[in-house]
Each structure stands twice: as C-alpha cells, then as structure tokens.
Amino acid sequence: MSEILAHERARALLLSWLSAEQRRQFEATSSFVVVGSTTGRRYCITYGRQLNVFALDDSGRAVQALCFVPEDMPATADCMLAQKIALETDETAALAIAERAPDDYWVRFWQAYNTYAGNRERRSSIVSAAGTSPASDRPGPPGRAFRRAPGQ
Amino acid sequence: MHVQRVMNHTGDTAYRFDPANSAEVKEAMERFNELVKNQRFVAARKVGDGCAELVREFDPAHEEVVFHRPLKGG
Numbered sequence: 001m002s003e004i005l006a007h008e009r010a011r012a013l014l015l016s017w018l019s020a021e022q023r024r025q026f027e028a029t030s031s032f033v034v035v036g037s038t039t040g041r042r043y044c045i046t047y048g049r050q051l052n053v054f055a056l057d058d059s060g061r062a063v064q065a066l067c068f069v070p071e072d073m074p075a076t077a078d079c080m081l082a083q084k085i086a087l088e089t090d091e092t093a094a095l096a097i098a099e100r101a102p103d104d105y106w107v108r109f110w111q112a113y114n115t116y117a118g119n120r121e122r123r124s125s126i127v128s129a130a131g132t133s134p135a136s137d138r139p140g141p142p143g144r145a146f147r148r149a150p151g152q
Numbered sequence: 153m154h155v156q157r158v159m160n161h162t163g164d165t166a167y168r169f170d171p172a173n174s175a176e177v178k179e180a181m182e183r184f185n186e187l188v189k190n191q192r193f194v195a196a197r198k199v200g201d202g203c204a205e206l207v208r209e210f211d212p213a214h215e216e217v218v219f220h221r222p223l224k225g226g
Contacts, residue, residue, distance in 0.1 A: 002162065005162070005163065006161060006162050006163040007163070008163070009162065009163025009164060010159075010163040010164065013157065013163065013164055013218070017198060017202065017204070017218075018202050019201045019202025019203070020201060020202070021202075022202055023202075049226075050226045051226065067225060067226030068223045068224065068225055068226060069223065069224065069226045070159065070220045070221040070222070070223055070224075071221040071222055071223070071224050072160070072161070072221045074159045074160060074161065074163075074164075074220065074221075075159075075161075075163050078159045078163065078164065078220065081159075081218070081220075082159070082194070082220040082221075082223065083223075084204065085194070085196045085204045085206075085218075085220075086194075086223055088203065088204050089196060089204055089205060089206045090206065093223075094223065097223055097224060097225045098225055098226075099225040099226050
C-alpha cells in the first residue's frame, strides 16, 4: 500500500513539474519529450526507471537508449523527474554518466513502446469522443508499458 | 508557505517554511546545506512553464525546491 502511495505522490509531483505540452504527452502515452540544455537535442523519457530515456533524431526516431538514475532509485515518476531535470539543466553531465544499451535491445524496446503508446492514445481518443473521462486509463505499475510485444 | 521536497522511498517528504519567519528560514537553510553540501543531493526549482534550474545556494525566495540523490549510470 505504501508503495502505491509513493508512486501516486511521485506522479503528482512529476505532473506539477511538466510543461502543459509534456503533461499532455504524459497523460496520453506515459512519456514526454525534453530538450537537452547543451545540444538542444530532444529526448523521450518513458515510464520506467532503467533504459527509459531515448535520444531522438530530428525526425523523432530514437537513436540511442540511455540509462541514468538517482543513486537511491526512488519511485518511478521521481526518477523520471530527476532525469528531466538532469537533461534540461546539465545535459553534458547526464550523458557523461549514462549507460548505453546495446542496439538490438533498445530497438525492440522502442518498437514495443511505440505500439503501446499508440494504442493508449487511440483508446484515449475513442473514450474522449464517447464523452467519458479518459482519467480512468492511467499508467499502470512500473514495467507495464513494456510487457506487450509489438502488434498486441 | 514555501516548500523543500526531498525525494525518497515514500515519493517525497515535504518540508514547509514561512519565508517571513526567520527561525523557519534558518532551519530551511540548514536543511539545504546538509542535503546539498554534505549529502551531495541535487537541488532544482521550477522556472517558467515546465522548465527546471539547478539551485546551488539556499535562497528563501524560492517557492519550491526538489532534492534528489546524485545520478549514476544504470
């Protein structure tokens, strides 16, 4: 129970720190895009604590998966907030400590995530069009986003 | 009331203080220095819509500051 409360509290804090656009992205896909403070490069931070940050190219495709987390591994949304702060305030330091995932691993990861995110966005649109609040369709527990294989 | 939020296993712990109360400001400054200078926490505050800025020195004018442990490669 306390873990659920921790995740809810962390989620509320994260939402309060996101821009309006990032909040919209997070509500729709459980991920959001930030801009690096040094290079201006865009990164997608997805719901998770490990290998959940993707460097994007100009067309929005992931070109690298990165992993950097607070030392004490707090609740998932807290971890995402720390990653956002790091990339938006000291991108160079964040990249210097980040681990990179092997290509074959993160490519499958990204495809599965996009499939999941696309399905979520479509479901939200359908629910909104039907006049029902999409608020019930909240992100699940950590890792849920990546348990579905592409096409499911 | 201003707030210092320290991320931890409960999500975060919020320490509120009144910037007009010198005793509370002193306590907040001591907490800031302990976290940032002794325990190497990273401190940041919101500036504008969704933008963050690192905070290296205590300033009682900052309405909300969050603290998290230093980052490491996963």
